[in-house]
Amino acid sequence: MKTAIRRQMTINTEVMDLLNEQIALEMHASASYLAMASWCDQRELVNSKAFFYKQAEEERAHGMKIFNFVNDAGGAALSPAIPEVNNEFEGLREIFETSLDQEIQVTQAIYKCFKAARNADDFASEVFLQWFVNEQVEEEDTVRSIIDIFDLMEGMPLKMIDERLPTA
Amino acid sequence: MEILSDVTFNIQLKKHTFCNYQLKIDEKVMTLTFPQVLQLRNKVNLLTSAENLENIIENENFVLLFIADRKHLVFLEIPKLLDLKEELAYCFSDF
Numbered sequence: 710m711k712t713a714i715r716r717q718m719t720i721n722t723e724v725m726d727l728l729n730e731q732i733a734l735e736m737h738a739s740a741s742y743l744a745m746a747s748w749c750d751q752r753e754l755v756n757s758k759a760f761f762y763k764q765a766e767e768e769r770a771h772g773m774k775i776f777n778f779v780n781d782a783g784g785a786a787l788s789p790a791i792p793e794v795n796n797e798f799e800g801l802r803e804i805f806e807t808s809l810d811q812e813i814q815v816t817q818a819i820y821k822c823f824k825a826a827r828n829a830d831d832f833a834s835e836v837f838l839q840w841f842v843n844e845q846v847e848e849e850d851t852v853r854s855i856i857d858i859f860d861l862m863e864g865m866p867l868k869m870i871d872e873r874l875p876t877a
Numbered sequence: 878m879e880i881l882s883d884v885t886f887n888i889q890l891k892k893h894t895f896c897n898y899q900l901k902i903d904e905k906v907m908t909l910t911f912p913q914v915l916q917l918r919n920k921v922n923l924l925t926s927a928e929n930l931e932n933i934i935e936n937e938n939f940v941l942l943f944i945a946d947r948k949h950l951v952f953l954e955i956p957k958l959l960d961l962k963e964e965l966a967y968c969f970s971d972f
Binding site: 716785787 | 916
């Protein structure tokens with residue numbers, strides 16, 4: 710029976726379950742970024758809104774990348790339920806801080822999947838997840854740099870800070 | 878393993894052909910494709926989470942489970958549900 714299952718799928722089942730949780734997390738992050746983008750859009754914070762719309766797309770693309778991988782490896786990718794998303798924020802700085810927390814949470818979850826793949830000798834999943842490990846370093850760094858701008862420009866009008874923020 | 882070849886269990890999942898699996902629950906025999914086996918594993922894992930088990934015990938104390946893309950409906954009490962979980966976990970363990 711074990712050989713039979715091995716012929717049908719290459720992915721380890723525990724790793725598959727964790728990757729399905731990861732899909733849900735990435736999709737939730739995407740929805741959350743969309744709420745942030747909308748908040749910025751309503752206040753004409755042009756650069757911030759562009760940044761968050763792009764982040765929303767990116768997170769969804771990450772989720773889809775994992776989704777396709779799970780199915781390609783013979784597993785069953787599950788379309789996730791998205792829990793409620795917060796649409797209320799106190800200010801732009803708070804939004805970016807929330808965004809950093811979210812990225813850190815995603816990074817930790819990726820590490821969990823990576824460790825599980827390594828422990829299960831699931832080499833294909835481990836190699837696949839390496840891209841995400843690097844990607845998360847980049848993502849966290851981008852948000853940290855933005856929060857640094859807030860620190861440097863403390864006291865300046867919000868619109869002026871927004872003009873100095875990257876859009877990607 | 879050879880020793881167990883003649884023993885029949887109440888719940889048993891066996892490979893039938895290359896892409897078909899046979900699930901036997903008591904007298905009922907069902908044929909499942911591999912994606913259906915995966916789906917069943919997911920359903921059973923969800924149902925047997927601590928929170929859901931507690932919920933089942935507090936209410937009907939059984940589950941009605943659709944299997945193989947709703948071709949079959951089975952009645953499972955908690956011990957049998959846990960047996961099914963174990964059988965599925967065994968099939969997927971360390972392949």
